[in-house]
Amino acid sequence: MTTFGYNTSDIVGRLERVLPKGLFEHCHRVSGIASDMGLRFGCEKNVVELTAWVHDVCRHERGERLISLAKDFGIPVTPLDERAPVLLHGPVGAELLRREWGIVDADILNAVWWHTTGRKGMSVLERVLFLSDKLDPTKDKGYSQNASVRTRSQSDLNGALLEWMSAQVGYQLSHGETIHPSLIDARNALIIERG
Ligand SMILES: [Fe+2]
Ligand SMILES: [Fe+2]
Numbered sequence: 001m002t003t004f005g006y007n008t009s010d011i012v013g014r015l016e017r018v019l020p021k022g023l024f025e026h027c028h029r030v031s032g033i034a035s036d037m038g039l040r041f042g043c044e045k046n047v048v049e050l051t052a053w054v055h056d057v058c059r060h061e062r063g064e065r066l067i068s069l070a071k072d073f074g075i076p077v078t079p080l081d082e083r084a085p086v087l088l089h090g091p092v093g094a095e096l097l098r099r100e101w102g103i104v105d106a107d108i109l110n111a112v113w114w115h116t117t118g119r120k121g122m123s124v125l126e127r128v129l130f131l132s133d134k135l136d137p138t139k140d141k142g143y144s145q146n147a148s149v150r151t152r153s154q155s156d157l158n159g160a161l162l163e164w165m166s167a168q169v170g171y172q173l174s175h176g177e178t179i180h181p182s183l184i185d186a187r188n189a190l191i192i193e194r195g
Contacts, residue, residue, distance in 0.1 A: 004046045011101065012053055020060050026136055027053050034132035041157045043125055051108045051129050054101065055115050058093040059086075066092050073099075080178055087180065090116045118165065118186030127161050134164055143168070162190045 016024055031052035038048030058066065063085030070077050070088045073095040081087050094113035097103040111129040114122065118130050131153055140146045145167035153160035165187040172179045 004044070006046075006050055006103065008046065008050050008053065011050065014101075015053060015057070019056070023056055023060050026138065027056055029136050029138075030055065030129075030132050033135055034128050037132055037153060037157070038125075038128050040154070041124055041128060043128055047105070047108065048125060048128055050103075051111050051125060052132060054093070054097055054103065054108075055112050055129055055133060056089065056093065057096055057101070057112075058089045061089065061092070069096070080180060083178070087116055090114060114182065117180040117182035118161075119182045120185040120189040122161075122186060122189075124157070127157055131157070131161055131164060158190055158194065162187065162194070165190070 031049045034052035035049050066085045066088040069092045075091045091113050094109040107125050111126045149160045149164045
């Protein structure tokens with residue numbers, strides 16, 4: 001148990017002022033989903049809710065702005081990021097939260113940093129945020145696996161995560177899309193962990 005030194009209602013008020021309405025509502029829904037999921041899998045309620053609230057602090061920024069902030073922050077920008085700068089909103093968001101929002105907990109910042117792609121060896125908080133973000137019902141149209149993953153996530157966090165990632169990799173392969181190496185790493189790690 002860590003000491004929780006954040007005033008979530010102040011942070012939510014600030015988010016409401018800076019985020020577009022639709023994005024703020026997404027963060028609100030994700031905080032509810034993550035809170036329930038976190039309760040099932042051992043996360044601290046105030047930590048998981050705050051993490052979900054702040055996870056998309058940069059999602060509304062334009063691609064050029066994300067690339068320029070990433071360069072300012074010393075975050076590596078890969079050719080994949082150049083092609084799809086939205087991939088940078090997690091890393092840039094995490095760095096912004098650390099620099100400008102006073103959020104210093106490594107687990108919270110890592111969860112924000114990796115919430116788009118996942119990574120090898122994710123913490124429980126990282127897993128819960130990744131999945132809760134994808135399971136926002138407004139994303140169901142884009143992710144046909146969501147109904148099945150949502151059911152599985154009631155009892156099996158890692159199985160749900162693996163199912164979601166496998167479906168996503170399959171979709172991207174079959175549509176000739178790029179696949180982020182961190183997503184591959186995350187999926188491989190889950191399979192190795194499962195044994
Ligand atoms: Fe996001
Ligand atoms: Fe999100």
